[in-house]
Amino acid sequence: MKMWHIIWFELRMLIRMRVVLLNQFLLPMVLILILGNALSGMISLGDDAPIDTVTAMIVESPGQEALTSVGWNEFLKTPEISELLKVQHGDHREEAISSLKSGDSDFAVVIPTDFADKVMKGESVKWEMIYGKDHSKNHVAEMIFESYLDEVNRVQASTMVLGPNTLNSAPQNVPTSYVEMASLNKEGNAYSAFQYYAASMLIMFLLYSGLTASSSLQSEKRNKTLYRLNSTPISTLKIFLGKIGGNSLVACIQAVVIILGTTWLYGVNWGRHPIYLILLCALVIMAAMLMAVVITLLSKSSESAQTIFQVIIVGMTFLSGGFQRIPVDIIEKLGEFTINHWALQGMIRIILDASTGEILHHVLILGLFNVILLLVGTVSYRKVGYHE
Numbered sequence: 256m257k258m259w260h261i262i263w264f265e266l267r268m269l270i271r272m273r274v275v276l277l278n279q280f281l282l283p284m285v286l287i288l289i290l291g292n293a294l295s296g297m298i299s300l301g302d303d304a305p306i307d308t309v310t311a312m313i314v315e316s317p318g319q320e321a322l323t324s325v326g327w328n329e330f331l332k333t334p335e336i337s338e339l340l341k342v343q344h345g346d347h348r349e350e351a352i353s354s355l356k357s358g359d360s361d362f363a364v365v366i367p368t369d370f371a372d373k374v375m376k377g378e379s380v381k382w383e384m385i386y387g388k389d390h391s392k393n394h395v396a397e398m399i400f401e402s403y404l405d406e407v408n409r410v411q412a413s414t415m416v417l418g419p420n421t422l423n424s425a426p427q428n429v430p431t432s433y434v435e436m437a438s439l440n441k442e443g444n445a446y447s448a449f450q451y452y453a454a455s456m457l458i459m460f461l462l463y464s465g466l467t468a469s470s471s472l473q474s475e476k477r478n479k480t481l482y483r484l485n486s487t488p489i490s491t492l493k494i495f496l497g498k499i500g501g502n503s504l505v506a507c508i509q510a511v512v513i514i515l516g517t518t519w520l521y522g523v524n525w526g527r528h529p530i531y532l533i534l535l536c537a538l539v540i541m542a543a544m545l546m547a548v549v550i551t552l553l554s555k556s557s558e559s560a561q562t563i564f565q566v567i568i569v570g571m572t573f574l575s576g577g578f579q580r581i582p583v584d585i586i587e588k589l590g591e592f593t594i595n596h597w598a599l600q601g602m603i604r605i606i607l608d609a610s611t612g613e614i615l616h617h618v619l620i621l622g623l624f625n626v627i628l629l630l631v632g633t634v635s636y637r638k639v640g641y642h643e
Contacts, residue, residue, distance in 0.1 A: 258493040258500070265471065265501025275467060279509050283460040284516055290456070291449035291521065294579065309396045312343040312351045312360040330403050340399055351385055361387040362396035390581065446606050450524065453517040454602040455577040458539055458595050459568060460513070461506055465543030466564045468502035469550055473557035495636070499544050506543065510536045526605040531614050535601050538621040542594050545628035552635040571595045597621050 269275050331342060343360055345351045351363035363385040370382070384400065386393045472495070514532070517523040525532055546564070554560035572578060574586055575595035581587075590596045601617030 258489065258497045261489075261494060261497025262500040262504065265498050266504050269467065269471075269501065269505045275505070279460055279464060279467070279505070280512050283456045283509075283513055284520070287449065287453050287456050287513075287517060287521065290452040290578075291447075294448055294452070307392060307395075308339060308341050309361045309392045309399075310341045310343060310359070311362040311364060311396050311400075312345045312354050314345040314348055314351050314363065314365045327403075336399060339395060348383075348385075355385060355387045358388070361389055361392040363387070364400055390583070446603060447523075449517070449521050450606050451603070453513070453521070453523045453525075454599055454606070455572070455575075455595075457510065457513045457536070458598045458602070459572045459577055461510060461536065461539045462543045462546070462568045462571075462594070464502060464506035464509060464540065465545075465547035466561060466568070467505070468499055468544055468547040469560050469564060470557060471498050471502060472547070472551045473560060477557060492636075495548075499548065502547075503540055503544055506540045507536075510540070524606065525602075526608055528605045528608070528614065531618065532602065532605050534618055535598055535605070535621065538618065538625060539594065539598050541625050542621070542628060545625060545632050548632040549628065549635050552632075552639040575599055594621065594624050597624070 330336060331340070343354070345354065345363070348365050351360065351365065354360040355363055365383040365385065367382070382400065382404065384397060475498075514525060514536075518525065546567070550560050550563050550567075554563060571593035572595050574590040575593045576590060577595055577599060597617045597620045601614055601621070604613050604617065
């Protein structure tokens with residue numbers, strides 16, 4: 256018996272299993288359809304995607320007339336700002352918090368009493384921004400006010416380098432628009448909810464193929480068939496690699512079915528870089544199989560291995576924004592430590608026809624994940640081994 260016989264046997268066995276066909280082929284297509292339709296308003300990033308007006312309460316301390324000297328009133332009257340921002344004025348911070356809790360305001364800004372004076376002196380300035388209940392509106396408001404502060408900081412830098420007389424000429428240098436509507440990449444393309452969730456669910460279910468591989472490895476021990484396999488003229492390592500290889504082939508078929516299925520049924524455009532798309536899928540499959548190796552060898556039972564695998568996959572999908580993008584700093588930071596994040600962002604850049612350098616950056620990070628998993632898996636196999 257050769258390793259290829261084990262791969263072929265594993266492939267035939269998995270394809271004949273209804274559970275595998277339902278979970279790895281049908282379920283992702285159904286989820287992409289549901290999420291693509293249900294959350295299209297939240298993910299759509301095309302030119303026609305609406306941006307809701309944000310009601311912002313601005314708390315200014317009495318005697319802040321000096322704000323007019325730093326372009327504050329001109330900023331609020333800018334046409335682009337007035338379309339996106341509905342301004343309410345508050346007297347104190349507690350009033351702003353109360354307005355946010357009641358839903359009368361979406362966002363609040365507290366301007367310190369010495370703000371204008373610090374600007375005139377060229378000192379560092381900052382505002383207190385209080386977030387509301389809507390994450391997307393928080394993000395829009397934060398970008399709007401930060402655009403103003405960025406311009407103020409530019410004037411500060413000029414004042415410190417060229418002298419205070421520069422501030423007098425600053426209004427002539429201020430841009431007429433603080434907000435510029437633009438697409439996400441140089442090509443002017445954008446992605447839809449179907450494209451986003453097609454990529455997200457493809458990655459998640461390719462990782463789940465590792466769970467199937469782990470279950471297959473554990474079943475040989477549980478059914479007491481590993482001993483009989485070891486009695487054949489083939490090494491334990493080849494048996495181990497054969498089962499991993501069979502599951503990898505099923506995962507490859509799964510990737511092809513999801514990509515072609517979403518293209519034909521849902522009209523998903525996967526971009527013009529099929530080679531990079533194949534490479535990302537291969538790296539995700541490799542990561543899934545290496546995770547299966549590590550978790551299977553280090554787990555005491557198949558039940559614990561399945562639990563650990565599911566927690567890891569769901570957790571990585573959540574942190575990477577695979578279910579829904581969450582604009583919270585701590586979650587976004589943690590998401591950068593997941594396989595899903597780099598695979599998803601890489602696929603999004605393929606869909607947007609981004610530059611080769613941007614795509615390869617994500618490919619290299621995924622490759623680094625695989626190198627780490629390979630090292631851990633190798634050490635685990637040498638210490639634990641695959642036996643009953």
